[in-house]
Amino acid sequence: MAISFDKALGIHEQALNVRTRRAEVLANNIANADTPGFRARDIDFKAVLRQAKSIEDSLEVVTTDDAHMAIKTPAEGALLYRQPLQPSIDGNTVDTQTEIVQYSKNALDFQASFEFLNSRLKGIVSAIKGE
Amino acid sequence: MAINSIFDIAGSGMTAQSVRLNTTASNLANADTASSSIDQTYRARKPIFAAVHQDALNAAIPPSINDDASRGVEVRAIVESDASLERRYQPDHPMADADGYVFYPNVNVVEEMADMMSASRSFQTNVEVLNSAKTMMQRLLTIGQ
Numbered sequence: 001m002a003i004s005f006d007k008a009l010g011i012h013e014q015a016l017n018v019r020t021r022r023a024e025v026l027a028n029n030i031a032n033a034d035t036p037g038f039r040a041r042d043i044d045f046k047a048v049l050r051q052a053k054s055i056e057d058s059l060e061v062v063t064t065d066d067a068h069m070a071i072k073t074p075a076e077g078a079l080l081y082r083q084p085l086q087p088s089i090d091g092n093t094v095d096t097q098t099e100i101v102q103y104s105k106n107a108l109d110f111q112a113s114f115e116f117l118n119s120r121l122k123g124i125v126s127a128i129k130g131e
Numbered sequence: 132m133a134i135n136s137i138f139d140i141a142g143s144g145m146t147a148q149s150v151r152l153n154t155t156a157s158n159l160a161n162a163d164t165a166s167s168s169i170d171q172t173y174r175a176r177k178p179i180f181a182a183v184h185q186d187a188l189n190a191a192i193p194p195s196i197n198d199d200a201s202r203g204v205e206v207r208a209i210v211e212s213d214a215s216l217e218r219r220y221q222p223d224h225p226m227a228d229a230d231g232y233v234f235y236p237n238v239n240v241v242e243e244m245a246d247m248m249s250a251s252r253s254f255q256t257n258v259e260v261l262n263s264a265k266t267m268m269q270r271l272l273t274i275g276q
Contacts, residue, residue, distance in 0.1 A: 017133075020133040020134050020137075020267070021133050023133070023134070023137055023264065023267065024133045024134075024136050024137050024140065027137045027140045027141055027260045027264065028140050028182075028201060028202060028203060030141075030144065030256055030257060030260050031140050031141060031143055031144030031147075031203050031204045031257060031260075032144075032180070032182050032201065032203075032204045033144075033253055033256070034147075034148075034151070034180055034204075034249070034250075034253055035180040035181060035182050035204050036180065038182050038201075096253075096256060100256065100259075103260060103263070104263065107263045107266070107267060110267055110270075111267075111270060114270050114271070114274070117274065118273075118274055118275065121274065121275045122275070125275070
């Protein structure tokens with residue numbers, strides 16, 4: 001019986017990817033906390049993960065020429081704007097507290113996904129070794 | 132890996148905030164620099180922050196979720212304040228002009244102090260982001276162990 005890594009690892013690999021991307025977006029919000037006119041962004045984790053999963057299940061498109069355009073990514077259009085609670089005079093919508101909370105939460109969720117992925121991998125390894 | 136760009140983003144935030152701290156330090160240090168002419172008087176300096184937008188047509192970067200998002204912050208320019216200078220009548224001052232006036236910089240010390248606090252807090256926040264990204268990265272490196 002063949003071991004399918006894709007099936008064995010499940011959704012956690014994509015989850016980790018989306019978590020790192022979200023961390024990037026949130027880090028960018030925090031870095032731009034003092035930039036006039038900057039609008040805070042965030043991604044809808046559930047929606048992106050669902051899309052990532054469905055793209056993976058669909059057929060892949062191969063680009064054979066430099067002029068070919070890359071296929072739209074699963075995350076396309078999922079980058080949303082945060083609704084500010086309080087207007088600021090310079091148009092910046094970053095609430096540093098909110099962003100930090102979201103960032104730490106995202107980092108913890110990342111760890112959770114990582115633990116799942118890691119234990120799956122360990123399971124596969126022990127299955128291969130026959131221990 | 133996207134975590135690498137978190138390092139860049141937090142790093143750009145730290146750089147921008149330290150430039151802001153630098154200008155604040157310069158403003159505070161020169162707050163009492165008297166001068167005898169308007170042109171030579173020190174003016175408060177302020178950094179202009181702007182979000183960094185990456186080149187959307189850059190083919191080297193694979194399309195990702197962040198295509199229309201910015202990546203970090205940059206200091207676009209450092210501008211001098213247009214606020215009016217302080218003109219004091221001090222005929223005994225060695226820098227006084229023919230009419231006995233001395234010009235002082237348009238540095239608002241209270242404003243600068245508030246700016247300093249804000250900059251150092253923001254710097255700290257970026258350092259924490261960097262640290263937690265580092266932890267995430269280190270965890271990733273231990274996968275399968």
